[in-house]
Amino acid sequence: MSPWVRIDGDELRVDAARIVWSPAVCASTDGIAFWLRASGTRSVVHIAGWAPGNQAADLDGVEVRIENSGPDAGVDGRFLSSALLRFGRVTSERAVVSIDGEIEALEPDDETRAVFAADLVCTIAPVAERDHCIGCGGPLDRFSETRDQFVAGFRISQRVLPVLCPPCVGNVEAPRFCPTCGSAFDADSILTHGEEGRTGYNARCPHGHVFSGALPS
Numbered sequence: 223m224s225p226w227v228r229i230d231g232d233e234l235r236v237d238a239a240r241i242v243w244s245p246a247v248c249a250s251t252d253g254i255a256f257w258l259r260a261s262g263t264r265s266v267v268h269i270a271g272w273a274p275g276n277q278a279a280d281l282d283g284v285e286v287r288i289e290n291s292g293p294d295a296g297v298d299g300r301f302l303s304s305a306l307l308r309f310g311r312v313t314s315e316r317a318v319v320s321i322d323g324e325i326e327a328l329e330p331d332d333e334t335r336a337v338f339a340a341d342l343v344c345t346i347a348p349v350a351e352r353d354h355c356i357g358c359g360g361p362l363d364r365f366s367e368t369r370d371q372f373v374a375g376f377r378i379s380q381r382v383l384p385v386l387c388p389p390c391v392g393n394v395e396a397p398r399f400c401p402t403c404g405s406a407f408d409a410d411s412i413l414t415h416g417e418e419g420r421t422g423y424n425a426r427c428p429h430g431h432v433f434s435g436a437l438p439s
């Protein structure tokens with residue numbers, strides 16, 4: 223099967239599609255929040271959502287309805303007003319996703335809707351855990367917090383880790399350890415953006431993990 227995206231019957235080419243997911247509780251039910259992104263010649267599809275389950279493979283055979291997700295779902299630069307996603311042939315690494323939906327017009331007063339349909343073959347991966355302190359490389363697990371946020375209209379609770387452990391807060395000038403694996407960055411592998419990293423850093427650890435971002439102030 224080759225993947226496709228159609229808007230009002232016009233077919234747009236899709237080159238790659240990817241889903242990242244993370245455990246998330248919604249209304250006291252264990253589940254996973256997911257973020258789907260497909261790119262091609264002109265179209266970019268992005269859709270977030272939530273489904274019950276504990277791992278990616280639990281999406282197999284699941285239907286997810288998205289309504290009024292606002293900026294959490296869009297197609298070709300326009301908001302998706304509603305969509306039904308059907309997951310099939312899901313493994314821990316791959317999923318086929320069929321989507322039927324409606325896209326809002328570009329002009330806010332325009333009530334017309336475009337018909338959107340897609341069949342995508344997506345790679346699946348969990349959101350990368352960054353569980354090492356960027357200042358000392360130590361574990362962050364015991365400093366995790368649970369936070370609520372809205373994803374595509376679903377109110378979900380997620381475990382969130384800080385970037386720095388409490389003893390490092392206020393004592394770290396630049397990233398020193400890889401947040402993914404905890405190994406030390408070589409000094410020449412750190413790129414500083416803006417004066418003293420005001421706008422952030424890029425760093426690559428010896429294992430190839432990339433950190434890109436600012437230190438919390």
Ligand SMILES: [Zn+2]
Pocket residue numbers: 355356357358359360386387388389390
């Ligand atoms: Zn630390």
Ligand SMILES: [Zn+2]
Pocket residue numbers: 400401402403404405427428429430431
């Ligand atoms: Zn690393």
